[in-house]
Amino acid sequence: MIAWEWIPRNAGQLAEAAVDHVVLTVIAVAGGLVISLALTIVIHADRRWYGPVTGVAGALYTIPSLALFAVLVPVTGLSVVTAEIGLVSYTLLILVRNLVAGLDAVPPDVREASLGMGLSPVQRLVRVEMPLAIPYLIGGLRVATVTTIGLVMVTALIGEGGLGQVMLRGFSFRNWTAVYTGAALTMSLAVVADVVLVLLGRTLTPWARAGRGRGG
Amino acid sequence: MPGPGVQPEESPPVLDTPDRAAHRAATVEYDHVTKHYDATQVRKGVPGAVNDLSLTVPAGKICVLVGPSGCGKTTSLKMVNRLIEPTSGRILLDGVDAGTRNVTELRRSIGYVIQQTGLFPHQTIEENVGTIPRLLGWPAARRRSRAEELLAVVGLDPAKYARRYPAQLSGGERQRVGVARALAADPPIMLMDEPFGAVDPIVRERLQNEFLRLQETIAKTILFVTHDIDEAIKMGDLVAVMQAGGVLAQFGPPAEILAQPASEFVARFVGADRGLKRLSLFRIGTLPLQDVPTARVGDDAAAARRLALADSFTHLLLLDAERRPVGWIRDGEIPTEGVLTAGMADPASPVLDRRTTLKDALSMLLENDVQAGVVVDRTGALRGVATVAQIVSWTRETRSEGAPNPAGPDPADGRPSGDGAGA
Numbered sequence: 001m002i003a004w005e006w007i008p009r010n011a012g013q014l015a016e017a018a019v020d021h022v023v024l025t026v027i028a029v030a031g032g033l034v035i036s037l038a039l040t041i042v043i044h045a046d047r048r049w050y051g052p053v054t055g056v057a058g059a060l061y062t063i064p065s066l067a068l069f070a071v072l073v074p075v076t077g078l079s080v081v082t083a084e085i086g087l088v089s090y091t092l093l094i095l096v097r098n099l100v101a102g103l104d105a106v107p108p109d110v111r112e113a114s115l116g117m118g119l120s121p122v123q124r125l126v127r128v129e130m131p132l133a134i135p136y137l138i139g140g141l142r143v144a145t146v147t148t149i150g151l152v153m154v155t156a157l158i159g160e161g162g163l164g165q166v167m168l169r170g171f172s173f174r175n176w177t178a179v180y181t182g183a184a185l186t187m188s189l190a191v192v193a194d195v196v197l198v199l200l201g202r203t204l205t206p207w208a209r210a211g212r213g214r215g216g
Numbered sequence: 217m218p219g220p221g222v223q224p225e226e227s228p229p230v231l232d233t234p235d236r237a238a239h240r241a242a243t244v245e246y247d248h249v250t251k252h253y254d255a256t257q258v259r260k261g262v263p264g265a266v267n268d269l270s271l272t273v274p275a276g277k278i279c280v281l282v283g284p285s286g287c288g289k290t291t292s293l294k295m296v297n298r299l300i301e302p303t304s305g306r307i308l309l310d311g312v313d314a315g316t317r318n319v320t321e322l323r324r325s326i327g328y329v330i331q332q333t334g335l336f337p338h339q340t341i342e343e344n345v346g347t348i349p350r351l352l353g354w355p356a357a358r359r360r361s362r363a364e365e366l367l368a369v370v371g372l373d374p375a376k377y378a379r380r381y382p383a384q385l386s387g388g389e390r391q392r393v394g395v396a397r398a399l400a401a402d403p404p405i406m407l408m409d410e411p412f413g414a415v416d417p418i419v420r421e422r423l424q425n426e427f428l429r430l431q432e433t434i435a436k437t438i439l440f441v442t443h444d445i446d447e448a449i450k451m452g453d454l455v456a457v458m459q460a461g462g463v464l465a466q467f468g469p470p471a472e473i474l475a476q477p478a479s480e481f482v483a484r485f486v487g488a489d490r491g492l493k494r495l496s497l498f499r500i501g502t503l504p505l506q507d508v509p510t511a512r513v514g515d516d517a518a519a520a521r522r523l524a525l526a527d528s529f530t531h532l533l534l535l536d537a538e539r540r541p542v543g544w545i546r547d548g549e550i551p552t553e554g555v556l557t558a559g560m561a562d563p564a565s566p567v568l569d570r571r572t573t574l575k576d577a578l579s580m581l582l583e584n585d586v587q588a589g590v591v592v593d594r595t596g597a598l599r600g601v602a603t604v605a606q607i608v609s610w611t612r613e614t615r616s617e618g619a620p621n622p623a624g625p626d627p628a629d630g631r632p633s634g635d636g637a638g639a
Contacts, residue, residue, distance in 0.1 A: 107337075108332075109333065110337065113336075114336070116299055116330070117324065118319075118321070119320075119351065120320055123351070132338055205338070206381075207339075207381040
């Protein structure tokens, strides 16, 4: 059922699609992160924004992806912009929630000491609270990234899609090799991205592994 | 011999940085300070209102705020660095109203030590100690040398600890780092909120002694909050006893609080064992210590035996080359030939720092069921021996002299009323 010789013959095209897939994912997650950081800072400054922000992000999250793209196409056309608007929207809920949870998890004594030593609000956020929220941020990025890699496939229906395109064409031409190859490569991308984020998290938080054996 | 410009004081390491004037400290004056919480906060059970607090802490003194929970002692402390703003009244630091100063600058000029330490878990010990220097824009090299200097001052080897993270330290070690961090920019004032409250009693006793020793050289103005009257008596040059509702019940040197409680509340708070607590006023180092026969490891045993048997004391104290106690040997058990070795001696416990209070010393002696404790100086070298009988008889002698407080200031400095001298 699988025509193995098809794969090397189309290696160039597959590589191109994989690169597209990665680029679409990176733009979506990076864009989502920037927006989420901004929203988190707003929430951090005034807690009353938490309900409205997560409400809107949650509403976006519940819109079926296909429906969202259908609504956007008349406005932004069959374009990368349309794809990215959808993809970014889906990252916001998980990223904002995790970032806020990370800031909330800063121990009260650390917060009090940073205040009492005369760190300005920006210094507290940048030097103390954000670094301590990194484990939560990484947790959010892992979920957001893996989800986005899956959702990028759906954007094949509006002419983007990376490896999703490979699969879509495979369906049209009953080329099961293309379908399976696209699916397998997408899964591999998700696994690799997850591992990369875990390693990144470890590199960024050397203190988290320090001295587990001691204390008291 | 001393010329006109010669300072008689030794220059301690903590003040060695050349660009710093020695012994920076500031007067702290509460001037009719009141903190009221509004009705909603009161209903939520926010404790710690403060009611018309006036007191003056002279520069370079330790003032302990002590009282039951909810008495406003922590609130009073936090109004100095404006973590809490007073409802009315002023707090004057060297005559300047704290309320008029830029709040971040004010906080950077006040050392702040809290019970849970508040060390930044994601930064190394060295980075933690360098927090305020970094805010003040010191170059990295200077921050590093200052951090190393301070770690050594609080008894942590910089080579071993500078690169570690707080999670790799014990509770007592973290507390020392907290003190080092607060001292980093040489602030004239330190605020300490139950700084030794989270460590076990033995470590607490040691940290208290070390801090008192440190204060001898840094001479900061220190506001120190505790709920423990024994700690207040031991640490304070002045003690402010507060009661529910944020009312100052009594303010004065600890000896005065013990000898003449100003009210029923103070008497009850100080406790029925005031006589015993008076022992906390005196350090073992001030006691006339007893000499005992000693010998060093490697000395001729026969000579040591003769010396020990000639003395009325039943044991010989064995010392190492630096005169640090190794242990006791019963005089009859000293060999008649050969040399003395460390293995012959029973470990010399308990070893008492010269700053240990008589109360703690007595407690340790009774606990270990021994008659004599070995008193050592800051290098661990022998100063002498203190016995239970000595402590008891010395206390009896001093009782008739009233209540001297060796560390206390002139009593006129420390009255709640009558210090209208302000800005």
